[in-house]
Amino acid sequence: MKIGRCFPSSAFFMVVIAGAWSLSPVRGDDLADFKNPLDNSPMTFELKPGETETPALKKFKQTGTNDYRSDAEALAEGKKLYTANCIICHGADGTGKMGPTLIGKDVIYKQVLTDPGMFSLIYGGASGAMQSFSRRGMKQDQMLRIVAYVRTLEK
Numbered sequence: 001m002k003i004g005r006c007f008p009s010s011a012f013f014m015v016v017i018a019g020a021w022s023l024s025p026v027r028g029d030d031l032a033d034f035k036n037p038l039d040n041s042p043m044t045f046e047l048k049p050g051e052t053e054t055p056a057l058k059k060f061k062q063t064g065t066n067d068y069r070s071d072a073e074a075l076a077e078g079k080k081l082y083t084a085n086c087i088i089c090h091g092a093d094g095t096g097k098m099g100p101t102l103i104g105k106d107v108i109y110k111q112v113l114t115d116p117g118m119f120s121l122i123y124g125g126a127s128g129a130m131q132s133f134s135r136r137g138m139k140q141d142q143m144l145r146i147v148a149y150v151r152t153l154e155k
């Protein structure tokens with residue numbers, strides 16, 4: 001009897017959760033989005049000499065989950081990095097200047113809706129003015145912090 005009463009309500013709850021998940025504007029878990037935005041080929045991420053794979057970075061590469069999204073210190077660092085490297089083209093609120101918007105769903109490369117997709121694009125670059133930040137010397141852990149910060153700009 002107890003199970004009979006309990007089951008329908010928990011099933012209902014699961015449906016609500018699944019519905020909210022699929023409606024959420026950004027998802028952080030799509031491993032298939034670790035790819036080159038220009039040709040969709042899978043990407044590999046080389047560590048530079050002296051660069052270490054932090055625990056958050058390691059977990060991110062394995063699971064697609066970006067723990068920095070809920071880490072105040074990492075978000076503060078991400079904001080500094082974004083201000084120094086990205087604001088000039090994407091604007092303080094991320095809605096774009098000479099570069100396109102980084103928030104909302106109206107993006108050029110759909111992969112940037114997930115954290116693995118945005119990370120890949122920052123690492124390897126896209127076309128024109130959007131150059132590879134790996135080649136410009138940025139560490140992968142810093143890119144992960146920037147992605148986390150950009151998500152806070154989402155309304």
Ligand code: HEC
Nearest residue numbers: 085086089099100107108109112118121122126127129130
């Ligand atoms: C010199 C200008 C410039 C700078 C600096 C710059 N970007 Fe870009 N960014 C662009 C342009 C232009 C594009 C569009 C590229 C294309 O169409 O292939 C772009 C595209 C992107 C996209 C894909 C957006 C979409 O709609 O798919 C992301 C994500 C992005 N940039 C993030 C960043 C981040 C994060 C930084 C700082 C680390 C940064 N950019 C720095 C100019 C810039």
